[in-house]
Amino acid sequence: MSVWIAIAATAVGCYLVKLAGLLVPAGTLERPLVQRLSGLLPVALLAALTAQQTFSSGSALVIDARAAGLVAAAIALVLRAPFLVVVAAAVLVTAGVRAIGG
Known part of the structure; x- marks a missing residue:
């Protein structure tokens, strides 16, 4: 199927x-x-999409650095942090866990 047919559909x-x-x-x-x-x-x-993107890799269920980032974002939300701080916390924790884990 052509890309343009898919776009039109x-x-x-x-x-x-x-x-x-x-x-x-x-x-x-x-x-x-x-x-x-x-x-x-x-x-x-949104909750279902977040869970699917956080805890799946292909067809497997995984718990990795993304879960740590989600926990950091949840903690920032509980502390009523601004949205950009929530996103930054999630990004930094995810990157940190990935850097430590190799």
Whole structure:
């Protein structure tokens, strides 16, 4: 499959998903369950992506320097550090563990 065909198919798919969202009746979007789910779904997806990127390598489950960086970021978040400090802590701890581990 050509790269341009894949790009065109993705663009059409994105447009159709957006169009489907616009066609949903307003009454459906005002339901309390839908509003709760729309607030929680992005958090759940981000947590799943973070876990998958941190604890997997190919098809294997691993615990390596990335896990240490995630723990450092979590500690920085608990201490209410600014976002850039959280990212810097994760990067520095991950790099440090990788440097020590070889």
